[in-house]
Amino acid sequence: MTIATSKLTDPAVRAFVTAVNAGDRAAFLSTLAPGATMSDDGSDRDLTQWIDREIFGPHGRMDVQTESSGGRALVANFTNDTWGEMRTAWRFTVDGGKISRFETGQA
Template sequence: MGALVAAVNAGDLEAFFAALSDDATVSHDGTERDLRAWAEREIFSSNGRMDVEDVSAHGRTRTATYTNSTWGSMRIRWVFTVSEGRVSRFETGQA
């Protein structure tokens, strides 16, 4: 999860997908999303950044101020599922 956050903050699309399993999925505000399209729109083309405020559940839940050039700043919760050392799913939504 730390590698995923670091990739987001570095704007590193390649490192972001390297931190994910090949079949990773994402849910945003309770709706399943196409991972590649979502990441491009919500993170990489809009300069997304996470300022992590709280880490819980053995690092698998993070609350952060998330900022991008589309939506500005908001408090977001990220919940990660990890399989074989890589993130296989994450759910994100307003905290």
């Protein structure tokens, strides 16, 4: 069962998922704190290169299945034109209403 993006608990995470699903890179970047960092499968990545390669270049989309930790941990079916669909886990650190770090990987 998919959770509607509008029903996600944490406002910063909700804005992040909304921007991903809209393909809106500028809106996505506005959800991030200055100097935000990320990791993929346990390895830190260059955030700008990663989002262009994994999300915005290949039309990434998140269909959220579950949320926990006050909306700051998600399991989603992530789909893009490069990899197809995969079950992914996302964890967010939110400071002052902005995402300072997110970690993703296969769930």
